[in-house]
Amino acid sequence: MSELMRVSLSIEKPLMEKLEELIERNNYANRSEYVRDLIREKLVSEQWAGDVEVVGTITMIFDHNARELQKKLTNTQHDHHEIVMATTHLHLSRSICLEVIISRGKASMIQALYESLRKQKGVLHVTLSMTSSGVNLS
Numbered sequence: 001m002s003e004l005m006r007v008s009l010s011i012e013k014p015l016m017e018k019l020e021e022l023i024e025r026n027n028y029a030n031r032s033e034y035v036r037d038l039i040r041e042k043l044v045s046e047q048w049a050g051d052v053e054v055v056g057t058i059t060m061i062f063d064h065n066a067r068e069l070q071k072k073l074t075n076t077q078h079d080h081h082e083i084v085m086a087t088t089h090l091h092l093s094r095s096i097c098l099e100v101i102i103s104r105g106k107a108s109m110i111q112a113l114y115e116s117l118r119k120q121k122g123v124l125h126v127t128l129s130m131t132s133s134g135v136n137l138s
């Protein structure tokens with residue numbers, strides 16, 4: 001762990017009160033830990049706006065009975081094989097499948113994979129969770 005530094009900030013009272021509310025609402029033990037996480041969130045969002053390597057998890061549910069859909073979704077993942085690290089498939093019910101795809105690469109490439117999966121007919125819902133490879137976050 002890096003050396004800790006003590007800092008003092010000037011923040012308008014109403015803004016400071018909002019910060020305190022956020023800390024309480026999010027159950028943080030202290031102000032420092034909350035501010036550290038705010039900084040990391042900002043850094044991760046900057047990583048996603050740039051062209052450094054990031055990590056994204058795509059979760060999608062789709063209709064098992066949609067014609068050729070499973071094959072199309074697998075083909076899409078093969079088209080993006082350089083960023084697809086792992087895929088897990090669960091049969092949620094007789095007719096619904098869930099797939100989780102862990103990807104690593106440039107944000108633009110992960111976004112492109114996400115877009116090409118979500119536009120397929122029979123895909124019911126897709127989310128993209130945007131995180132970092134962890135580089136430069138501590």
Ligand code: NI
Binds near residue numbers: 064090091098
């Ligand atoms: Ni299935």
